[in-house]
Amino acid sequence: MENTLFDFISKYISLTDEEKNAILSLDLFRSQKKGATLLEKGQKSKHSYFVLKGCIRVYYIIEGEEKTTAFYTEMDALTPHCVANNTPSEYFISCVEDSILLVSSSDMEAEVNSKFPKFETMCRMLSEELLAKQRIDFDEFKTSSPEQRYQNLLEKRPDLIQRVPQHQLASYLGIQPQSLSRLRARILEKKS
Amino acid sequence: MENTLFDFISKYISLTDEEKNAILSLDLFRSQKKGATLLEKGQKSKHSYFVLKGCIRVYYIIEGEEKTTAFYTEMDALTPHCVANNTPSEYFISCVEDSILLVSSSDMEAEVNSKFPKFETMCRMLSEELLAKQRIDFDEFKTSSPEQRYQNLLEKRPDLIQRVPQHQLASYLGIQPQSLSRLRARILEKKS
């Protein structure tokens, strides 16, 4: 588990053993059961998450319906919108599977950032990278049909289709569960 | 023009007059004519943009069709995906209007970041903020219909609808220009 974290960090900066131990001593790892809620709509929170194992999702409740918009799996980092601007959350976050997460608070990050400039550099690089990557994902979503989005997902995150309930996948693809069912049937039809 | 920039920066950090002069002496402001291309597909680039005045757009050419996916106007910052990972660009960037831009290179930013930690802090805060904001935009896009997206745009960026050609707006909303025309007619119908 620690290795997952340090492998990830090593993509951006290099840490001494001392620094690694300092991080471990902060004791940030948390286990969560499938279905556990990490953040509710309306709540304020200062917590950011890094997924070491498992899967968490972001969802809204719109006119009584759950709309899942994002999944975070191994090596994914998530700072909810409400953390940045200290407002009540517009969405929920919960565990799709039993998960092991690294949970940090913005206060703690601010402290670490000011003590270790190297760490702030990593945060900057990481969020710049995620911003550019998310831009591409958004662009792909805009420029493709539901069917193309599903095919795209099959290529890029085939594991998600196995791990996650269909009705959650559907809203992730921007459609109704019935449409996803139909679309899958249509694709099978084509192959044969 | 300088004020636009320093007003923006002051949201994140405070600068001394000396520091302001240092920034101005870098001479980063560039004027661009409507229609000018800032980045082409396949090109590598190290340039990031901050829009002081005007409007630039990101677009793809997919099966011969232009697909516009993003607009950047006054006080918006853009670091293309290809800058972060030094790969050929998957999209084009061009000016929708005559524009005044601040253009920086990643080399220069790296240098400034290492000399002035304050500046790196600003970059981190900015990209974290943009990441969270873009996440919300993406979520709204996923959870709403083309018509809702248009109504949403009317509320949040009414200026865009005036400044930008309809066919570019259409792909920004994820639909065909004909569908946008129809959808606008439908909305007018409802109001009366």
Place this chain on the structure above:
DNA sequence: CCTATTTCTTAACTTAAGTGAACGAGTTAT
């Protein structure tokens, strides 16, 4: 100033997604 081109709209038709309902399989709770 007029022509050429681009942009926007409209229309008719096709295709796919939304909606409401029903069903069976699998799960959870009592």
Place this chain on the structure above:
DNA sequence: ATAACTCGTTCACTTAAGTTAAGAAATAGG
């Protein structure tokens, strides 16, 4: 063990977006 739910699928029907084509309006270029 059975009742109550959840989940995925299918069906019939409605609605909206995609597609192709044509024409009007606005814009740019010579």
